[in-house]
Each structure stands twice: as structure tokens, then as C-alpha cells.
Amino acid sequence: MTTIIDGNKTAAATKTQVAERVERLHNERGVTPGLAVVLVGDDPASHSYVAMKERDCAEVGITSFDHRLPADTSQEELNALIDELNADEAVHGILVQMPLPDHLDEEAVIERIEPTKDVDGFHPQNMGGLVRGQDTMRACTPLGVMRLLEDYDIALEGKRAVVLGRSTIVGKPQALLLLEKNATVTTAHSRTKDLAGLCREADILVVAIGQPKMVDETYVKEGAVIIDVGINRTDEGLVGDVDYDMVESLASAITPVPGGVGPMTRAMLMSNTVDACAKSVDYSFD
Ligand code: NDP
Numbered sequence: 001m002t003t004i005i006d007g008n009k010t011a012a013a014t015k016t017q018v019a020e021r022v023e024r025l026h027n028e029r030g031v032t033p034g035l036a037v038v039l040v041g042d043d044p045a046s047h048s049y050v051a052m053k054e055r056d057c058a059e060v061g062i063t064s065f066d067h068r069l070p071a072d073t074s075q076e077e078l079n080a081l082i083d084e085l086n087a088d089e090a091v092h093g094i095l096v097q098m099p100l101p102d103h104l105d106e107e108a109v110i111e112r113i114e115p116t117k118d119v120d121g122f123h124p125q126n127m128g129g130l131v132r133g134q135d136t137m138r139a140c141t142p143l144g145v146m147r148l149l150e151d152y153d154i155a156l157e158g159k160r161a162v163v164l165g166r167s168t169i170v171g172k173p174q175a176l177l178l179l180e181k182n183a184t185v186t187t188a189h190s191r192t193k194d195l196a197g198l199c200r201e202a203d204i205l206v207v208a209i210g211q212p213k214m215v216d217e218t219y220v221k222e223g224a225v226i227i228d229v230g231i232n233r234t235d236e237g238l239v240g241d242v243d244y245d246m247v248e249s250l251a252s253a254i255t256p257v258p259g260g261v262g263p264m265t266r267a268m269l270m271s272n273t274v275d276a277c278a279k280s281v282d283y284s285f286d
Contacts, residue, residue, distance in 0.1 A: 144264025
């Protein structure tokens with residue numbers, strides 16, 4: 001029997017926990033977590049992502065501060081806003097929706113955000129902290145994958161994990177998080193030789209490549225756990241990087257698309273924001 005990993009369910013439980021924590025911070029420290037969401041330009045997909053994030057904030061009791069800037073905003077103007085948010089005590093998390101218009105320097109923006117408020121976990125200091133095993137902010141999507149694996153009691157220690165994809169926002173931090181849990185991790189990418197053969201060695205296969213349904217039954221060992229991070233808009237609707245129908249019966253557990261990793265990314269953003277707020281007032285939930 002294949003377990004279908006229900007991201008909506010785990011995300012709902014995560015958000016319930018976040019809401020309880022928001023209340024504890026309010027009752028015990030008189031502080032309400034705040035997330036500033038910065039959107040530059042009028043990309044429709046970005047607008048809908050930002051709207052969803054603001055809805056999530058409302059649902060868990062996090063105050064959201066909405067900053068919508070025109071597409072011709074200059075780097076200096078954006079920098080000034082980030083400086084202001086860095087200094088604002090009501091703001092515990094800052095999210096700048098990517099991609100930014102071409103004339104803006106995304107790297108410079110990420111580096112300008114105060115690392116303790118970098119709830120996306122992309123700042124070099126937070127990425128470096130992950131490499132060094134420090135308790136710094138972790139990127140939401142790979143963190144969401146780890147929460148799913150934990151929620152479904154999937155053992156990682158000593159297991160062979162293959163992460164397919166090496167992006168800075170998913171693949172690389174994902175590999176490090178699995179390593180932290182004592183999996184034996186291989187990162188694969190577009191130059192990897194015999195990709196299917198390598199993936200077939202995996203007990204846990206995390207796929208984040210942005211290639212609709214590329215991973216089929218030839219990539220999957222019987223009994224493997226398959227985590228599909230991919231979100232691809234195609235003529236047949238939203239599909240993952242994994243050919244779900246072809247691999248489902250082989251896998252011991254698998255995430256669907258939609259309804260797998262996607263909802264977890266949003267839930268972990270809320271979780272990172274509440275953690276950032278707690279740290280700012282030196283509060284521990286333990
Ligand atoms: P990137 O485009 O930044 O990275 C893709 C990675 O996949 C690269 O490392 C690339 O290799 C590798 N790759 C691409 N094509 C192949 C191939 N044919 N064979 C082997 N490796 C390949 O993507 P992201 O990491 O940002 O996103 C990956 C997917 O995850 C996308 O579908 C995206 O929409 C989705 N996503 C989902 C999120 C969620 O919340 N569920 C959040 C973020 C992303 P190389 O480095 O060699 O070029």
C-alpha cells in the first residue's frame with residue numbers, strides 16, 4: 001500500500017501550531033509577530049502568491065504589512081524600504097517576492113535584509129549557518145519537506161537520499177537538511193550521468209527540477225519515498241516533476257501535486273515568522 005503524503009493536512013497542523021504560538025507570544029510577551037511582504041511590479045503570479053501569504057498571516061494571527069511598489073522602483077528606493085523594515089520593531093519577518101524586475105539586483109536585496117528577519121532563509125548568513133549546523137533560518141520549501149518526512153515518520157538515518165536539482169532555494173539546502181538528519185545524500189543535476197540509475201538507488205528521492213513529469217518508473221526503486229517539489233503549469237493543469245501515475249504503485253510513500261510540498265512552503269513561512277518573533281524577544285516555546 002502506498003502512503004499518499006497529504007501536504008494540506010500537515011500544513012493545517014503546522015498552521016494550528018503557529019496560531020497557538022502567536023497567542024503564547026501575545027499573552028506572555030505582549031508581542032504579535034509581523035511579516036512585511038514586498039511586491040515590486042505587476043506580475044500576476046507574484047500577486048497571487050502574495051495574496052495567499054497575506055491570507056495565511058490572517059489565518060494564524062500574524063500581522064502582515066503590505067508593500068506594493070511600481071515596476072519602475074529603483075534599487076535605492078527598494079533598499080530604503082528594506083532598511084526601514086529592518087529597523088521596524090513590529091516587523092519580525094521580511095519577504096521580498098521574487099522574481100524582481102530585471103533592473104533590480106536580487107542578490108543585493110537578499111543580502112540587505114537583516115538575517116534575523118530573513119524568513120525565506122536565503123541570506124548568505126542563514127545559508128552559511130545551515131552549512132555550519134547552526135540554528136539559523138532555513139529555506140521554507142526544503143524545511144517543509146523535512147516537516148512532511150517527520151510527520152509521516154519516515155526514517156532518514158543511514159538511508160540513501162538523492163536530491164534531484166541543485167538550486168539555491170531548494171536542492172542545495174534540501175541536501176544539507178537531509179544530511180543533518182544522517183541520511184547519506186547525493187545531489188544530482190542536469191550533468192549527472194545515468195540519472196535514472198542513480199535515482200533508482202534512492203530510499204528517499206526528492207525531485208526539484210521544473211521538468212513536468214520527467215521522473216517516471218525507470219527512476220524509482222520499489223519501496224522508495226518520493227517527494228515531488230515540482231510545480232509546472234501545463235495544458236493538463238498543474239503537474240509535478242514526477243509522473244505520479246507511473247510511479248505511485250512502486251513507491252512506499254509519495255507526495256501529490258498539487259497538495260504535497262506546495263502548502264508546506266507557505267506553512268513554513270508562517271512558522272519561520274513566529275520563530276523570528278520569538279527569538280527577537282528571547283522566548284523559547286519548549
Ligand atoms: P531551478 O530552475 O532553479 O533549478 C532546477 C534544478 O534542476 C537545477 O539544478 C538543474 O540542473 C536541475 N535540472 C533541470 N533540468 C534537469 C534535467 N533534465 N535533468 C536533471 N536535472 C535537471 O528550479 P527550482 O529549484 O527553483 O525549482 C524546481 C521546481 O520546484 C520547479 O518546478 C519549481 O516551480 C518548484 N518549486 C516549488 C516550490 C514549492 O513550494 N512546492 C518552491 C520552489 C520551487 P543544473 O543545475 O545542472 O542546471
